[in-house]
Amino acid sequence: MKTWFKRFYKTECSRTREQLTSYLDGELGAKELQELELHLKSCRTCREEYDSLRQTIGLLRQMPEVSSERTFRIDEKNVTTKPGDRKLLILYRAVAGVAIILALVCIGDFGHLFMPTGESPLGGYPWLVRGIELGLFVILGALGLRILIHLFRRRK
Amino acid sequence: MDDVEESKLIGLSQQGSVDAFNALIECYQKEALKIAFRILGNLSDAEDVCQTAWMSAWKSIKNFRGGSFRAWIFSIVANACRDELRKRKRKRNMETSIPDCPLPSTDVLTDDIVLTREKVEAVQKALLRLPYEQRLAVILRVYVDMNYKEISKVMKCPLGTVRSRLNRGLHRLRDLLRDGECL
Numbered sequence: 001m002k003t004w005f006k007r008f009y010k011t012e013c014s015r016t017r018e019q020l021t022s023y024l025d026g027e028l029g030a031k032e033l034q035e036l037e038l039h040l041k042s043c044r045t046c047r048e049e050y051d052s053l054r055q056t057i058g059l060l061r062q063m064p065e066v067s068s069e070r071t072f073r074i075d076e077k078n079v080t081t082k083p084g085d086r087k088l089l090i091l092y093r094a095v096a097g098v099a100i101i102l103a104l105v106c107i108g109d110f111g112h113l114f115m116p117t118g119e120s121p122l123g124g125y126p127w128l129v130r131g132i133e134l135g136l137f138v139i140l141g142a143l144g145l146r147i148l149i150h151l152f153r154r155r156k
Numbered sequence: 157m158d159d160v161e162e163s164k165l166i167g168l169s170q171q172g173s174v175d176a177f178n179a180l181i182e183c184y185q186k187e188a189l190k191i192a193f194r195i196l197g198n199l200s201d202a203e204d205v206c207q208t209a210w211m212s213a214w215k216s217i218k219n220f221r222g223g224s225f226r227a228w229i230f231s232i233v234a235n236a237c238r239d240e241l242r243k244r245k246r247k248r249n250m251e252t253s254i255p256d257c258p259l260p261s262t263d264v265l266t267d268d269i270v271l272t273r274e275k276v277e278a279v280q281k282a283l284l285r286l287p288y289e290q291r292l293a294v295i296l297r298v299y300v301d302m303n304y305k306e307i308s309k310v311m312k313c314p315l316g317t318v319r320s321r322l323n324r325g326l327h328r329l330r331d332l333l334r335d336g337e338c339l
Contacts, residue, residue, distance in 0.1 A: 021323040025297065027304050055339055056330040060298045063279055066193045070203050072185045073178050074214050 012039055016046045020053055092147055099144035106137040157183050166225055169217045177217065181210055184226065187300050188233045194295045195237040197284045209236040227309035230300070234292055234310060241288065275338050282332035290325030297322055 016039050022028050023036055040047050110133040157165075162183075168176035188209065192202035209232045220228055283291060289311070296302045296310060308318045333339045 017327075018320075018323055021326050022304075022319055025304070025322075027319075052330050052334075052339060053326055056326055056333060057298060059275075059279060059333065059338065060283075060294070060329075063276060066190055066199065066202075068189055068199065068203055070207075072181050072188075072203075072206055072210055074174050074181070074210060076174055 013043060013046055016040070016043070017049055020046075020050055023050070024053060024057060089151070092151055096144045096147035096151070099140045099147070103137045103140035103144060106133045106140065109133050110137065162225060166217070166220065169214075170220070177214055180225070180229075184229055185210075187226075188229065190299050191230060191233050191292075191295055192237050194280075194283060194299055195234070195288075195291060196240060197280055201240060205236045205240050206233065209233040212236070224306060224309055227302075227306050230296070230302075231310045231312065237292075238288060278336040278338050279333065282329055282336065282338075285332055286325050286328055290321050290328065293318060293321040294325040294329065 016036055019028060019032060019036055023033070028036065040050060110130055162180070165176045165180050169180060185206065188206050189202055192205045192209075193199055196202050196205065209229075213229055213232045216232075283294070286294065292311060293307060296307045297304075302310070304315055304318050304322075307322075308315050311318065311321075313321075330339065
């Protein structure tokens, strides 16, 4: 029963331990600060815990500084578009164009633009063809537009 | 650099001025390198990661919508470090994480602790054993002196999460250092 109860009830010590780092960093509110300091005065275990954390931070702060001889700069050369990037740009445009043309073909067929009689290549399943066409129109159209928007933003 | 000068440089960078962006790099490169090195434990990897981070910051400077530039730039560095750690994990190269920790030429004598080469190595090793999120929180607090609000911006998480990550990280670090007889 006691252990079951402990799961739901935080002791003053466990609460203090959770707040020790914030206390060390000066990030506690006035009320919490007062309660914690009062508890630290009366509890030796928590005081030891506090000291050990303080020492840990002290040790971390005494680590030697890291320095590098390398200078970090952005070169004008790196900023301009490379030939590889240009090829990729052309590929993107081509994919966007093809996707949009296919989307237009799908929607055209959906509206019986190419087969005015309304005959379907799948015979008895015209609804299936119309469904596929509509789906392809949405997917390809979205893909084409997405690529175009991306290219437009990059250019901006 | 004061805030006015910084926002001027940010504005110029957003208009495409490489020189203005290089001035921003100069201002933050030391701290960025510190973060990358403490996360990765390897100086040359940290340098490469910083260069990559600066490059991606340049590419996305137009998307910077005000607020703390320091927090924005450090979150890019932290993301680049995370990518590097993932790459390492894929290569199963984790054992290379401690090779060139900067060591003091002589033992560093401070208040009451003598930092020997072994101790420096042990502390860096212990840091690398922390989970990424806890490690980043501890590094931002201890080595870059960020407050909890700024850390929450870098880590894109609420203040309470920062508090618990720091608390768990420091406790774990303390235990690891005790195991290594550094404390």
